Amino acid sequence: MSLRNKILLYFIVLHLVLAAAAVFVFLENQYLLFAVEAIFVISILVSYRLVRALFIPLDLIATGAELIAERDFTSRFVEVGQPEMDSLITVYNEMIDRLRDERLAAEEQHQLLDRIVEASPSGIVICDFDGNVERMNATARALMTAELLAEMGTLRSGESRLVNHAGPRRLKVWRAEFRDRGFAKTFFVIEEMTEELRLSEKAAYEKLIRMMSHEVNNSVGAVRSLLESSLSYAPQVREEDRGDFTNALTIASSRVDALNRFMAAFADVVRIPQPHRTRLNARDLVTRIAALLKPELEARNIALHPDLDDTPVDGDESQLEQVVINIIRNAIDAIGTGGTIDVTLHGGALTIADSGTGISPEAAHDLFTPFFTTKREGRGLGLTIVQEILNNHGFAYSLANRPGGGAEFRVAFS
Numbered sequence: 079m080s081l082r083n084k085i086l087l088y089f090i091v092l093h094l095v096l097a098a099a100a101v102f103v104f105l106e107n108q109y110l111l112f113a114v115e116a117i118f119v120i121s122i123l124v125s126y127r128l129v130r131a132l133f134i135p136l137d138l139i140a141t142g143a144e145l146i147a148e149r150d151f152t153s154r155f156v157e158v159g160q161p162e163m164d165s166l167i168t169v170y171n172e173m174i175d176r177l178r179d180e181r182l183a184a185e186e187q188h189q190l191l192d193r194i195v196e197a198s199p200s201g202i203v204i205c206d207f208d209g210n211v212e213r214m215n216a217t218a219r220a221l222m223t224a225e226l227l228a229e230m231g232t233l234r235s236g237e238s239r240l241v242n243h244a245g246p247r248r249l250k251v252w253r254a255e256f257r258d259r260g261f262a263k264t265f266f267v268i269e270e271m272t273e274e275l276r277l278s279e280k281a282a283y284e285k286l287i288r289m290m291s292h293e294v295n296n297s298v299g300a301v302r303s304l305l306e307s308s309l310s311y312a313p314q315v316r317e318e319d320r321g322d323f324t325n326a327l328t329i330a331s332s333r334v335d336a337l338n339r340f341m342a343a344f345a346d347v348v349r350i351p352q353p354h355r356t357r358l359n360a361r362d363l364v365t366r367i368a369a370l371l372k373p374e375l376e377a378r379n380i381a382l383h384p385d386l387d388d389t390p391v392d393g394d395e396s397q398l399e400q401v402v403i404n405i406i407r408n409a410i411d412a413i414g415t416g417g418t419i420d421v422t423l424h425g426g427a428l429t430i431a432d433s434g435t436g437i438s439p440e441a442a443h444d445l446f447t448p449f450f451t452t453k454r455e456g457r458g459l460g461l462t463i464v465q466e467i468l469n470n471h472g473f474a475y476s477l478a479n480r481p482g483g484g485a486e487f488r489v490a491f492s
Contacts, residue, residue, distance in 0.1 A: 090122065138163070142170050151178035201249075201268030203230070207261055221249065221268055230266055240271065246445070246465055246475065247272045280466070294341045298334050305331045350466050353394035360423055360491060361386040363395065367402050368421070371410075378415045382406075386423040391491045397467045404460045405430045405487045412436075412485060426492035436479040445477060 138155065145153050154171045157164040195202050201218030205211055214222065221243065229241050230251055238252040250269040255262045305327050315323045368382055375382055391398070409419045412434030422429040437445065445461055461477075468475050474490040 138166060138170070142174075145174075146177075149181075151181060200270075201266075203266040203268070205264040205266075207258075207263060209264060218266075218268055221270075226251075226268075233266075235264070240275075242445075246477065248275055291341050294337065298338050298341075302331060302334050305334065350397075350463065350470070353397055353467070353471050355392050355394060355471075358391055358393065358395050358398075360389040360391045360398075360428065363391075363399060364402060364421055364423060364428070367399060367406065371403070371406060374410065375419075378410060378413070380410060380413055380415070380417050380419060382419045382421060384421045384423075386421070387425075389423055389426055389428075389491065391426075393471050393473075393491070394467075397471075401464050401467050401489070402428075402430075404464050408460060408487075409434065409485070426490065428489045428491065429486060430488075431480055431484060431486040433484045436483060437477070437485050 142155075145151075151174050154174060155167040157167050195204075196215045198215055199217060201215065201221050203211055203214040203218050203222075211227075223243070226241060226243060226249070229239075230253070233239060233251060233253040235253055235255050238250060241249045241251050243249045248271050250271045252267045252269075253264060254267070255264055257263075309324065309327050312320055312324050312327075364384065364386055368384060371382075406419065406421075409430060409432035412432050413419070414434070417433040419433075420429070420431045422431075465475075468489065475488060477485065477487045480486045
């Protein structure tokens with residue numbers, strides 16, 4: 079039973095008791111009895127109105143609480159002409175107006191934030207309270223892989239890290255937290271750093287190569303001139319020493335020439351020209367290279383399995399030949415002896431997959447870094463040259479381990 083009904087029941091019972099007592103007291107005086115009973119009826123009506131007036135503000139508060147609980151901030155109360163009630167209604171309406179305006183502002187800010195997140199060129203991943211991915215924008219969805227998600231899980235709040243992605247791509251992943259309804263939630267920002275880092279590395283190794291070439295060429299030229307001058311004195315050397323003298327200077331001269339060629343190979347990386355594009359058949363290009371490398375493949379007992387269609391490509395033929403040769407030679411070195419290389423060309427995509435040992439986790443982070451090599455006599459420029467040529471052509475590429483073992487290099491010509 080509600081408080082209102084209890085109070086009304088109390089007044090009714092009280093008046094009935096008093097009415098019964100009045101009947102007993104004024105039973106002999108009927109006129110006075112009627113007057114007293116009339117007063118009791120009027121008192122009951124007045125009590126009812128007073129109780130009703132007393133509970134109207136409580137009803138208003140209860141109704142207002144229900145509307146707020148239902149998040150209905152559009153309903154307003156109308157003044158009833160009672161000063162106390164009208165004051166309460168005014169306060170409630172002002173509060174509801176402020177709540178409605180604040181909710182509208184919050185919704186507009188949330189919509190703006192959603193649009194900014196979705197349009198951001200950086201990948202943004204937002205997690206729920208349990209740390210599971212709640213939402214991500216289009217950029218993050220395009221970048222997300224199981225490996226990247228696992229790497230993100232190892233970051234601490236406030237930590238950022240460079241992560242290798244699909245071979246040559248490098249991403250900067252940053253983890254942070256924000257408060258949502260008083261509780262911490264995690265979000266990640268993923269930035270594509272591939273081109274920025276590539277250009278930075280390129281500028282660094284170009285400067286290094288130029289400095290090395292300048293110093294070596296200056297020394298090589300002077301040393302070679304001295305060696306040639308010294309050879310002219312061979313007739314003046316004793317006959318029994320003349321052969322050793324000439325042989326020593328000849329060997330020194332050949333080593334100077336080898337050093338010169340070595341530095342020229344480094345300088346070629348800096349001097350890669352912009353591609354001279356022509357319409358060429360990628361199938362013919364791969365077939366020529368397979369024939370060129372056939373003796374080396376047979377010597378190592380490596381079978382090359384081509385599966386090629388007639389894919390037209392707009393590119394620099396000599397530069398693309400250099401790319402394919404470098405990739406296949408890397409596959410040969412990865413296999414060593416006894417293995418297979420599958421060369422597939424379909425739908426504008428070239429895939430070169432080997433049965434070698436694959437890419438180790440340690441090497442995966444530095445594959446396209448200049449001067450990094452896993453070969454004992456390598457110079458670490460093969461993949462750098464490949465990367466530079468493919469970037470100049472605007473062809474997408476990737477290098478990763480195959481599910482069944484070995485590595486796979488993929489180039490998209492379109």
